[in-house]
Amino acid sequence: MVDFSENKAAFNMYSALDSSVPQFKVFLKEVALLFGLEFRSDIYIYTVLSTEEKVLVDFLGGCPAEPHCHWGDDIAVRQCRLKNFIESDDFAQYCTGRISGGSVVSLGVRPLLQACLASLKLPQWVKSLHDKLDHLNGHDESFMVIICVNDFNEATLKRMSNLLVHEWLHLLFFSNGVKFQNFMKNDSSAWLLDEGLATWVEARFATGKWDNRQLMEEKFHFLKEKGAPPTVTGYYEKGAWFSEIFCSLPKEQWADKLRGLLQ
Numbered sequence: 001m002v003d004f005s006e007n008k009a010a011f012n013m014y015s016a017l018d019s020s021v022p023q024f025k026v027f028l029k030e031v032a033l034l035f036g037l038e039f040r041s042d043i044y045i046y047t048v049l050s051t052e053e054k055v056l057v058d059f060l061g062g063c064p065a066e067p068h069c070h071w072g073d074d075i076a077v078r079q080c081r082l083k084n085f086i087e088s089d090d091f092a093q094y095c096t097g098r099i100s101g102g103s104v105v106s107l108g109v110r111p112l113l114q115a116c117l118a119s120l121k122l123p124q125w126v127k128s129l130h131d132k133l134d135h136l137n138g139h140d141e142s143f144m145v146i147i148c149v150n151d152f153n154e155a156t157l158k159r160m161s162n163l164l165v166h167e168w169l170h171l172l173f174f175s176n177g178v179k180f181q182n183f184m185k186n187d188s189s190a191w192l193l194d195e196g197l198a199t200w201v202e203a204r205f206a207t208g209k210w211d212n213r214q215l216m217e218e219k220f221h222f223l224k225e226k227g228a229p230p231t232v233t234g235y236y237e238k239g240a241w242f243s244e245i246f247c248s249l250p251k252e253q254w255a256d257k258l259r260g261l262l263q
């Protein structure tokens with residue numbers, strides 16, 4: 001069992017999600033069958049980390065987003081700057097700014113991460129991260145979905161359940177070569193199609209129905225009116241698009257349609 005002694009919220013979240021994993025996998029299998037995809041049960045792993053731990057894994061896992069990008073694109077460079085990063089204002093601000101969330105990192109970075117953690121004299125939470133990584137059962141091709149939470153309640157559990165399913169849907173599609181970013185290299189917003197697809201199918205998990213166009217459009221308008229950027233509203237805009245396309249076809253045609261969209 002993973003040592004969660006430092007973080008009760010993470011322990012509760014891990015346990016609650018753990019008991020739902022069979023249900024999540026039944027759903028993923030249903031999606032795989034519908035879209036003609038292979039479901040490899042062994043690549044779907046996850047852990048629950050504190051915010052600090054998640055930021056650190058993102059940092060060394062090569063996350064290209066802010067604030068990590070200011071510390072170099074190259075992982076070797078970041079590795080050298082790790083201690084400075086942890087002691088920086090960037091790190092402190094990022095950790096207090098983020099309440100909860102998730103990301104996907106290849107388990108292939110685990111040896112590097114653990115070597116970094118072992119080489120530095122760092123606070124106690126770093127040791128606990130080292131142990132948590134040890135307990136993840138998976139090979140290098142596996143991806144760890146990292147969820148971080150600072151509190152555990154009904155609302156966060158529901159959000160994190162949907163988030164885990166969303167990230168696992170990305171893995172399902174990507175591990176089957178369904179990745180719009182790779183097929184549309186000249187279109188810098190192609191990744192939003194990958195997000196839209198996962199967001200639409202995630203909505204099926206949450207609502208129990210496939211036709212989620214109205215829900216997606218409502219979210220799109222709601223966020224737009226709040227001033228959210230296209231990189232955020234796009235999830236729902238594209239989600240509505242996928243819902244419309246697929247729900248106008250019989251399910252027997254979904255597998256072919258998905259492959260067709262990638263060409």
Ligand SMILES: [Zn+2]
Pocket residue numbers: 058059063064065066067068
């Ligand atoms: Zn990041």
Ligand SMILES: [Zn+2]
Pocket residue numbers: 166167170194195198
């Ligand atoms: Zn996503």
